[in-house]
Every structure is written in structure tokens, then in C-alpha cells.
Amino acid sequence: MNATDTAVLPATPVTLAEGDELSASVGPLTRTDFVRYAGASGDFHPLHHDEVYARAAGLPGVFGMGMLHAGMLGVHLARWVGPENIRDFSIRFTGQVWPGDELAITGRVERVETVGRVRTAHLALAVARQTGDDVIRATATAVVA
Amino acid sequence: MIDQSIVGKEIPPISFPIDRSKLAELSKSFGDGDPVWWDPAAARAAGFEGVPTPPTVTVLINHWRDGGVTGLMESIGADLARVLHGEATWEFLIPVRCGDELTARQFVADVSQRQGKRGGAMTLVKIDTEYTNQRGELAVRRTDTLIEREV
Numbered sequence: 001m002n003a004t005d006t007a008v009l010p011a012t013p014v015t016l017a018e019g020d021e022l023s024a025s026v027g028p029l030t031r032t033d034f035v036r037y038a039g040a041s042g043d044f045h046p047l048h049h050d051e052v053y054a055r056a057a058g059l060p061g062v063f064g065m066g067m068l069h070a071g072m073l074g075v076h077l078a079r080w081v082g083p084e085n086i087r088d089f090s091i092r093f094t095g096q097v098w099p100g101d102e103l104a105i106t107g108r109v110e111r112v113e114t115v116g117r118v119r120t121a122h123l124a125l126a127v128a129r130q131t132g133d134d135v136i137r138a139t140a141t142a143v144v145a
Numbered sequence: 146m147i148d149q150s151i152v153g154k155e156i157p158p159i160s161f162p163i164d165r166s167k168l169a170e171l172s173k174s175f176g177d178g179d180p181v182w183w184d185p186a187a188a189r190a191a192g193f194e195g196v197p198t199p200p201t202v203t204v205l206i207n208h209w210r211d212g213g214v215t216g217l218m219e220s221i222g223a224d225l226a227r228v229l230h231g232e233a234t235w236e237f238l239i240p241v242r243c244g245d246e247l248t249a250r251q252f253v254a255d256v257s258q259r260q261g262k263r264g265g266a267m268t269l270v271k272i273d274t275e276y277t278n279q280r281g282e283l284a285v286r287r288t289d290t291l292i293e294r295e296v
Contacts, residue, residue, distance in 0.1 A: 009181045011192030026176055033174070040170035042207030043214045045225065057226040066230040067204055068174070074200035075175045083197040083240075090234040 010082035013145040016121045022080045022107030026072050029064060029101050037068040064097035066136075069127050073136060076105050077125065081142035087120065088141045095135040102130045112144060119144050147222050147268045147293050149256050156220055156251040156272075161209040163198060163245040172199060183243065196243030200235060203276055203285055206249050221253060221270060223293050231269065232290040239284040246279040254288070261294065268293040 034048050043065050046053040054062045070091050077086065097103065107125040114120075121144045127136040165183050172182035180187040181197070188196040207213040218228050241247065255271040269292055276285040 008191055009179060009193075009197065011197075036170075037174040040167065040174040041204045042209075043204070045214050047226070053226075067201060067233075070233065071171070071199060071201040071204070072175045075172065075177045078197075078199055079177070083199065084193070086200055086237055088234070088236050089200050090232075092232045093230055 009079055012082065013085050013143050014081055016109050016112065016144040018109050018111050020109045022076060024076050024105040025102060026105065027102035029097060029099060031062060031099050034062060034064050034068065037065060041067060043067065066093045069097050069103060070136060073105055073125060073127050073138060077107065077140055080107060085143045086140060087143060091136050091138040094137055095133050097135055104128045147256060147270055151221055151253045152256050154253045158248060158250050159206060159209050160246055160248040161206050163202060163205065163241055163243055163247060165243055167205055168198060168243055175199065198241045202241055203287060223291065227294045229292045231292040234288045236286040239278060239282045241284050247276045247284065250275045266295040
């Protein structure tokens with residue numbers, strides 16, 4: 001199943017099997033995307049919207065908040081398995097996202113375990129830049145049908 | 146510079162609403178304009194009991210803490226320009242829905258030093274947060290790791 005084909009956000013557990021994959025792309029990201037997320041999330045760290053501040057801190061310019069592309073991964077995960085079926089979500093930031101970046105969001109069902117009547121899918125997820133470098137590596141578990 | 150003495154420090158608790166306008170802004174900022182994320186009628190039509198929220202919805206706390214994200218970093222003595230977000234982990238126990246009121250209790254769980262890949266020292270700060278809803282149910286447990294790079 002591919003999440004990009006899912007029209008409706010799942011309200012109940014979906015059927016998933018080992019090897020099923022998620023694939024989506026976002027971007028190119030703009031400074032406006034960073035500012036929109038700043039307003040939505042309340043993250044006004046100046047490294048993400050103030051070029052003068054970012055350059056003074058030794059950076060080439062502003063970069064995206066980690067929680068922006070983590071949130072994008074989160075909604076794609078939610079669209080894949082259903083937002084209320086997610087039990088755990090764990091992310092590690094491994095790189096930064098810059099204006100102009102195009103991101104690939106991927107996921108794979110590593111295994112499905114059954115305990116009693118509950119089936120839980122263990123998922124491996126990632127967000128990568130157009131260069132192929134991962135900016136997030138993540139895992140999640142979700143209750144599935 | 147972050148100091149080991151902050152381990153165990155409790156950050157003052159904050160209560161904050163999961164409200165419709167902010168949910169619409171948040172989902173749109175992620176590039177997902179489906180009204181199911183903010184409209185009760187659309188959510189009901191999709192089969193939800195209430196308006197569901199994205200996994201990272203607890204970021205909305207930043208609107209209610211003095212100074213937002215930067216206020217949190219300052220409260221633990223971190224140098225804003227040298228702090229990065231390293232890791233985040235959520236455990237979801239009860240669904241968070243539009244109309245909920247969450248109360249966050251946060252404390253500094255750990256401070257450790259490590260050598261960075263390029264040789265510089267780094268300080269890692271682990272912050273644990275428990276989000277309880279208006280019914281007193283523990284809804285979400287979250288752990289964040291912040292990294293302060295040495296100059």
C-alpha cells in the first residue's frame with residue numbers, strides 16, 4: 001500500500017504486512033514554509049527565519065526546523081496507518097534541511113507481531129534530501145488490522 | 146553552557162488548548178490541507194469520534210510557554226545559537242483531539258558529555274515531558290534530546 005494513494009485518513013486499523021512500503025515526496029521547501037511552520041508551531045528560534053542571525057552564527061543561512069520535516073513525516077505516517085493507531089514514534093535528526101531541498105519520505109513494515117488479538121506493525125521510516133543524505137531516521141509502531 | 150546540576154530540574158508546568166485554528170495552521174504547514182485535521186464534520190464523515198491530530202501536535206505547547214522554544218532553552222541555561230534538536234520520542238496512550246486541554250509536566254532527565262564527530266565536545270540534555278488531558282488521563286509521553294555544541 002502506498003500512502004500517497006490513500007484518499008481518506010484511516011480512522012480504524014489498516015491491513016499491513018511485512019515489506020509494505022510508504023513513499024512520498026515534499027518540496028522544494030522555501031523560507032516561507034519555515035515561516036509558516038514558525039507561526040503554526042510557535043518555534044521562533046531565529047536560526048530558522050533570520051538570515052543575519054544565522055550567518056553571524058557561522059551558517060550559510062537559515063535552515064528548516066527539525067520538527068517541520070518530522071511533522072511532515074508524522075502526517076504521512078498518520079495517513080498510512082491512521083493517526084490514532086500510532087503507539088510509538090521515535091526520530092533521530094541526522095542532518096539539516098535547507099531552502100530549495102526536496103525531501104523523500106519513506107517507510108517500510110519491518111515485521112508484524114500478534115499478541116492476543118492485537119496486531120502491531122513495526123515500521124522503519126526516513127526522510128532524505130535530494131542528495132540522498134538522510135535528515136531523519138525513525139521508527140514507529142502502529143496497531144494494524 | 147549547560148551544567149550537570151540541572152538534572153532533575155522541573156520546568157514549570159503549562160496547560161494549553163488543542164484548538165481548531167492552530168490545528169488547521171499546523172496541518173497546512175505540513176502540506177496536508179485535508180479538513181479532517183480541523184473540521185468536526187469532516188472528521189465524523191471520515192469515521193473519527195473527534196477531530197484527530199498529527200503525531201507532533203504537542204509542539205503547540207510552544208505558544209503558551211514564556212519565550213516559546215527559546216524560552217525552554219534559556220530555562221536550562223543553553224546557548225541558543227549552539228543548540229540542536231537531536232532526538233524525539235513519543236509514546237501515545239490516549240488520542241489527543243481537537244478541544245482537548247493538555248497539561249505538560251517537564252523535567253531534565255539527564256545531562257551527558259560526548260565527543261562530536263569532528264572532535265568538538267557536545268553536551269546532551271534529555272528532557273522528559275508527560276502530557277495529561279482535561280480528564281486527568283496521561284495521553285502522551287515525550288522525550289527530547291537537545292545537543293549543545295562547544296564553541
